Amino acid sequence: MADYNPSIIEPKWQKYWEENNFYRTDEKAQKKFYVLEMFPYPSGRLHMGHMRVYSIGDVLARFLRMRGFSVLHPMGWDAFGLPAENAAIKNKVHPAQWTYANIEAMKKQQKALGISYDWEREVTTCAPDYYKWTQWLFLLFYKRGLAYKKKAAVNWCPSCNTVLANEQVEDGGCWRCGTEVTTKDLEQWFLRITDYAERLLNDLKLLSGWPERVRVMQENWIGRSEGAEIHFPVKGLDTKITVFTTRPDTLFGVTYLVLAAEHPLVETLVAGTEHEAEVKAFVEKTRKLSEIVRTSTETEKEGVFTGAYCINPASGEEVPILVGNYVLMGYGTGAVMGVPAHDQRDFEFAHKYNLPMRVVVTPEGKELEAENLSEAYVDEGILINSGKFNGYPSSKAQKEITAYLQKNGWGEPKVTYRLRDWLISRQRYWGAPIPIIYCDRCGTVPVPEEDLPVMLPDDVVLKEGGQSPLKEHQEFYLTSCPNCGGKAHRETDTMDTFFCSSWYYFRYTDPHNDRLPFSKEKADAWVPVDQYIGGIEHAILHLLYSRFFTKVLHDAGYTAAVEPFKRLLAQGMVNKDGAKMSKSKGNVVSPDEIIEKYGADTGRLFILFAAPPEKDLDWSDRGVEGCYRFLKRVWRLVDHYADELAHPTGQAADDADQTLRHAVHASLKKVTEDIEERHNFNTAISAIMEAVNAAYNYTNEKKDAINKEIMAEALETIVLMLAPFAPHLAEELWQRLGHKESVHLQSWPEYDPTALRVAEVEIAVQINGKVRSRLTIPTDADAKTMEQIALADKKIADLVADKEIIKVIAVPNKLINIVVR
RNA sequence: GCCGAAGUGGCGGAACUGGCAGACGCACUUGACUCAAAAUCAAGCGGGUUUCGACCUGUGUGGGUUCGAGUCCCACCUUCGGCACCA
Numbered sequence: 001m002a003d004y005n006p007s008i009i010e011p012k013w014q015k016y017w018e019e020n021n022f023y024r025t026d027e028k029a030q031k032k033f034y035v036l037e038m039f040p041y042p043s044g045r046l047h048m049g050h051m052r053v054y055s056i057g058d059v060l061a062r063f064l065r066m067r068g069f070s071v072l073h074p075m076g077w078d079a080f081g082l083p084a085e086n087a088a089i090k091n092k093v094h095p096a097q098w099t100y101a102n103i104e105a106m107k108k109q110q111k112a113l114g115i116s117y118d119w120e121r122e123v124t125t126c127a128p129d130y131y132k133w134t135q136w137l138f139l140l141f142y143k144r145g146l147a148y149k150k151k152a153a154v155n156w157c158p159s160c161n162t163v164l165a166n167e168q169v170e171d172g173g174c175w176r177c178g179t180e181v182t183t184k185d186l187e188q189w190f191l192r193i194t195d196y197a198e199r200l201l202n203d204l205k206l207l208s209g210w211p212e213r214v215r216v217m218q219e220n221w222i223g224r225s226e227g228a229e230i231h232f233p234v235k236g237l238d239t240k241i242t243v244f245t246t247r248p249d250t251l252f253g254v255t256y257l258v259l260a261a262e263h264p265l266v267e268t269l270v271a272g273t274e275h276e277a278e279v280k281a282f283v284e285k286t287r288k289l290s291e292i293v294r295t296s297t298e299t300e301k302e303g304v305f306t307g308a309y310c311i312n313p314a315s316g317e318e319v320p321i322l323v324g325n326y327v328l329m330g331y332g333t334g335a336v337m338g339v340p341a342h343d344q345r346d347f348e349f350a351h352k353y354n355l356p357m358r359v360v361v362t363p364e365g366k367e368l369e370a371e372n373l374s375e376a377y378v379d380e381g382i383l384i385n386s387g388k389f390n391g392y393p394s395s396k397a398q399k400e401i402t403a404y405l406q407k408n409g410w411g412e413p414k415v416t417y418r419l420r421d422w423l424i425s426r427q428r429y430w431g432a433p434i435p436i437i438y439c440d441r442c443g444t445v446p447v448p449e450e451d452l453p454v455m456l457p458d459d460v461v462l463k464e465g466g467q468s469p470l471k472e473h474q475e476f477y478l479t480s481c482p483n484c485g486g487k488a489h490r491e492t493d494t495m496d497t498f499f500c501s502s503w504y505y506f507r508y509t510d511p512h513n514d515r516l517p518f519s520k521e522k523a524d525a526w527v528p529v530d531q532y533i534g535g536i537e538h539a540i541l542h543l544l545y546s547r548f549f550t551k552v553l554h555d556a557g558y559t560a561a562v563e564p565f566k567r568l569l570a571q572g573m574v575n576k577d578g579a580k581m582s583k584s585k586g587n588v589v590s591p592d593e594i595i596e597k598y599g600a601d602t603g604r605l606f607i608l609f610a611a612p613p614e615k616d617l618d619w620s621d622r623g624v625e626g627c628y629r630f631l632k633r634v635w636r637l638v639d640h641y642a643d644e645l646a647h648p649t650g651q652a653a654d655d656a657d658q659t660l661r662h663a664v665h666a667s668l669k670k671v672t673e674d675i676e677e678r679h680n681f682n683t684a685i686s687a688i689m690e691a692v693n694a695a696y697n698y699t700n701e702k703k704d705a706i707n708k709e710i711m712a713e714a715l716e717t718i719v720l721m722l723a724p725f726a727p728h729l730a731e732e733l734w735q736r737l738g739h740k741e742s743v744h745l746q747s748w749p750e751y752d753p754t755a756l757r758v759a760e761v762e763i764a765v766q767i768n769g770k771v772r773s774r775l776t777i778p779t780d781a782d783a784k785t786m787e788q789i790a791l792a793d794k795k796i797a798d799l800v801a802d803k804e805i806i807k808v809i810a811v812p813n814k815l816i817n818i819v820v821r
Numbered sequence: 822g823c824c825g826a827a828g829u830g831g832c833g834g835a836a837c838u839g840g841c842a843g844a845c846g847c848a849c850u851u852g853a854c855u856c857a858a859a860a861u862c863a864a865g866c867g868g869g870u871u872u873c874g875a876c877c878u879g880u881g882u883g884g885g886u887u888c889g890a891g892u893c894c895c896a897c898c899u900u901c902g903g904c905a906c907c908a
Contacts, residue, residue, distance in 0.1 A: 217824095345908075418907055685846090690844080700863080809889075
């Protein structure tokens, strides 16, 4: 046969698999497994990160099929989004055209990689038959009171010309373009994800198949705090200020209150007073600060007195009310109680403005003087100066004070979250239109289900700067009210693309359903996804949103699942020369050039061999060469012996034969476990390499006198083990070994435990924990025997001759340690 | 500051439950084949000492537990990631 030439065999088998519908999902099977890689944004070309995630998913999918599972392994496109719109403006093509051309190009690349997708289930989020259901889901949220419109200070990216959700702001910049985010007051659509905060937090416990770091990140993001809300009546006004605190035990130490600049009461408090001008100026100044400056610990705490006082409900004391730049309207109640002795921020603030300080918690057995404190005492302790609560430890005081407040109507226990509601409106064109109509008479009216989809009009002119053309598209904008038939107009904002991608894994289970987004029966057969694979950058964003969607769909009775992804593999990045691949650094390697030069099988093998999947991987051209060499080595071996093996002779196995069988079955055991249990593909591949090395050693030893049965078994096992990793090469070699049926329709081989049994093992002999000798002894020798053999060894005998043996530890088949004095 | 992960040869990485550190691959060195090179095959390859039999040393640092520690415990250093004026 000819030399290994991937450019011929790879397209050949890809065509064969496609024509014979190899990877169509079998819905009737009993054993089901859903393998899913995060679907890509159709940016134009695949990069190495894509190649990595698809390679991981494909190994699992192919392996599990061989293990007898019916595997759902679909692919689709996260196809709405800003880059299409920007590219369209730049190149004067329609976003749809740009997007669909990219999808075609990337699909071609995925096929060239030999990934085993069921293409009949492909979904594209920008297609009307998909976004119809995205809109339907919005209406479901709306009906359940989970979608609402409100005016709020929101994150605005001046470069993308649109608002962003909190999750989409990284280090004060836009997650997409990095531009510094500013604040705008806008009326926007939100999803009430905060209603699900507690469940999103608690159910992380169910996700034992997720990496801990992702769970911890979500936990931090949700940011649960337990404490109390306390109401402070305002002196001279019939109103009160509510604060949130996690330390109700420090209530008697409150010497002032601080309001956020945006707090609705600020204006009322200062109206018509001598403080009005100063406070208003301060509020103006504070609101102008960017979010980054405002929330930075570096920014100096500033405040201004409002002239108003309120009453500490516990002590009856009057305390001044200030406005401060470090209090955030978006967290808690937008007002905090100032306890300078026990909170570091309050401590600094009180020092700056000469506010009084009172110690109310002391460390056990110690006294604290307010005047002598160099920093706040923030730990828990024993209460003093706290009326009837004196002598209580903090934890007890927290409960008792809260109960006391509650009894008197002055406060109540409260749990607060850092998580904010999800802002889903986007002021751009290339997204799913929000299915809402505004009627002059009826107000906000949801589009009736039968009118879906609200089609995104094609005939638009996109403008430089990115303002949405929908407002000016009369045919789209002007409509009639579904209620009263009167004059009305459509919502012109589109949905955050994360909305579209929060439910796509359900659609794959029933992609052509035209009555519902998916049927419960089909979804329940597959969801939760058994193995989800994707980048860590979605640790919060996509993964949190999808969890939220699944819970809402569950509550509405559309799915039995409470969590969307049972197991999650967060794959590492692909770097080169220690840095992220980027055009500016000139260190980009594309999947195309690898396929062209070495073939897809080599590329897949390298990317799985170079590092465990969850770790970052450094691309190495030399390493790729090594994998290519290995595949050629396998090719030559099979090619050389294939014909000969056709006529077995039935000869008895000798020692060398046994050694080869042992190596092959040991390899098979390890490969099976590494793929199945640990997802350590790098060590699985190294185990296959060991089997190949053993086969070469065998042929060197036996020359032409090989045992044909043993060799045939070895080569077939090697080819079967390679099938998930290098599917084209394995297919070709499988045929070469005389098989008619595809290697990908074979069962995964079972290792033979008897082949792993050997008569003798080498053990280490230690004296006081140091290896002094290695001995070959019968397998499974008991401790007594091991000791006898070890002591009979001349070297060991000499070393222990004049010593006293205190103890002997024998680990069967491993080592023996003789402790001497 | 808080939370989390990780530090092993020249490099990527193995060592799964405490049991022979460095599997497998890359790079390098040597030998075979060749007129020669490449390819291929074979062998060597942590550091140090060596009378060539072996000995000492070694998994970020310092302690500890244990017959035995890369693995467990304590303290620290470094790197990376997340959160951070969140009351």
